[in-house]
Amino acid sequence: MIDLAAFYRGRRVLVTGGLGFIGSNLARRLVDLGADVLLVDSLIPDYGGHLFNIDGIEHRVRVNVADVRQQSTMNYLVRDREVIFSLAGQVSHIDSMRDPFTDLEINCRSQLTILEACRHNNAAAKVVYAGTRQVYGKPEYLPVDERHLVRPTDVNGINKVAGEYYHLVYNHVFGVRGCSLRLTNVYGPRQLVKHNRQGFIGWFIRLVIEGRDVEIFGDGSQVRDFVYVDDAAEAFLLAGASETTNGEVFNVGGDEPVAHRDLVGMLVDIRAAGACGSSTGRPRRSHRHRQFLLGLLEFPKPPAGAPRGLPKGSPARLLSIGDLGAS
Ligand SMILES: NC(=O)c1ccc[n+]([C@@H]2O[C@H](COP(=O)([O-])OP(=O)(O)OC[C@H]3O[C@@H](n4cnc5c(N)ncnc54)[C@H](O)[C@@H]3O)[C@@H](O)[C@H]2O)c1
Numbered sequence: 599m600i601d602l603a604a605f606y607r608g609r610r611v612l613v614t615g616g617l618g619f620i621g622s623n624l625a626r627r628l629v630d631l632g633a634d635v636l637l638v639d640s641l642i643p644d645y646g647g648h649l650f651n652i653d654g655i656e657h658r659v660r661v662n663v664a665d666v667r668q669q670s671t672m673n674y675l676v677r678d679r680e681v682i683f684s685l686a687g688q689v690s691h692i693d694s695m696r697d698p699f700t701d702l703e704i705n706c707r708s709q710l711t712i713l714e715a716c717r718h719n720n721a722a723a724k725v726v727y728a729g730t731r732q733v734y735g736k737p738e739y740l741p742v743d744e745r746h747l748v749r750p751t752d753v754n755g756i757n758k759v760a761g762e763y764y765h766l767v768y769n770h771v772f773g774v775r776g777c778s779l780r781l782t783n784v785y786g787p788r789q790l791v792k793h794n795r796q797g798f799i800g801w802f803i804r805l806v807i808e809g810r811d812v813e814i815f816g817d818g819s820q821v822r823d824f825v826y827v828d829d830a831a832e833a834f835l836l837a838g839a840s841e842t843t844n845g846e847v848f849n850v851g852g853d854e855p856v857a858h859r860d861l862v863g864m865l866v867d868i869r870a871a872g873a874c875g876s877s878t879g880r881p882r883r884s885h886r887h888r889q890f891l892l893g894l895l896e897f898p899k900p901p902a903g904a905p906r907g908l909p910k911g912s913p914a915r916l917l918s919i920g921d922l923g924a925s
Pocket residue numbers: 614615616617618619620621638639640641642645646647648664665666667684685686687688689704708728729730731780781782783784785790797
């Protein structure tokens with residue numbers, strides 16, 4: 599097992615997208631572990647970054663408001679960093695179709711910018727990239743493992759998979775150690791809920807909190823996989839600390855899929871407000887996910903002892919990151 603406290607204590611770490619949802623949660627864990635944390639974020643309006651995401655740890659991290667698209671900036675910022683968590687991204691699939699070139703610049707070209715910065719200024723850095731399960735498109739079989747065909751269905755998916763493959767190539771060809779975590783639907787504190795273009799779960803939660811109706815497509819039987827942000831952060835920490843992850847991709851998901859109508863039913867039950875637009879019948883309840891969602895609605899933490907689905911999208915592989923050891 600990897601001793602995360604021993605590995606990260608005093609470790610010089612960079613988190614791009616560090617003021618965003620997942621990046622700021624990861625930053626909190628890194629601060630707790632005693633890492634020397636540098637956050638880089640451009641704070642582009644309408645994306646998920648905000649200074650209040652680091653409320654309480656602002657004096658324990660360094661923040662550089664900068665854009666990962668800038669080669670000279672990145673050349674400088676990567677220089678003394680031992681582990682780089684590459685989370686800066688344009689996350690909206692809708693926006694990627696409206697404005698494909700911005701998505702290309704941030705999700706694809708910027709990954710080369712960061713990797714080139716490492717190659718020429720800090721080839722010893724380990725880079726952990728935030729990939730996405732969207733690269734698989736419509737699944738041919740379930741559960742989807744990493745051998746599943748990659749067949750993205752939108753511009754964001756294409757650019758994310760290109761960004762991911764740069765990391766694998768730089769690992770294999772230039773020795774800049776890298777790996778990718780393909781995240782499913784991440785949820786938790788500090789998630790953007792101000793608009794509905796960054797995925798549906800944050801938006802559903804907002805609607806329920808405000809007592810508004812939640813509309814779902816069809817009968818709501820479509821299932822999705824969710825992962826709690828602490829578990830996603832844990833997966834990043836493990837991947838960053840392990841040499842056995844180099845050149846690999848890993849699915850990071852939750853314990854069990856949840857149907858849209860069940861998700862909305864749970865949210866509504868918890869908040870006792872709103873109504874489930876198109877769902878039919880009484881939603882099946884899952885105690886486990888009820889606990890998760892309760893935790894989410896009662897920001898910032900789930901109740902003590904709540905079951906937390908450790909990343910299980912690819913059960914054997916992801917859970918094994920921790921078992922493989924640091925080298
Ligand atoms: N949230 C999910 O469910 C999910 C699922 C799969 C993959 N991901 C990936 O995880 C990463 C983080 O996502 P998130 O949910 O925390 O989103 P987020 O929007 O909260 O965080 C992304 C951060 O990146 C910053 N950023 C964007 N462009 C930048 C640039 N050019 N330079 C510097 N900073 C920039 C934004 O300001 C924001 O703070 C993204 O790469 C995303 O593709 C997220």
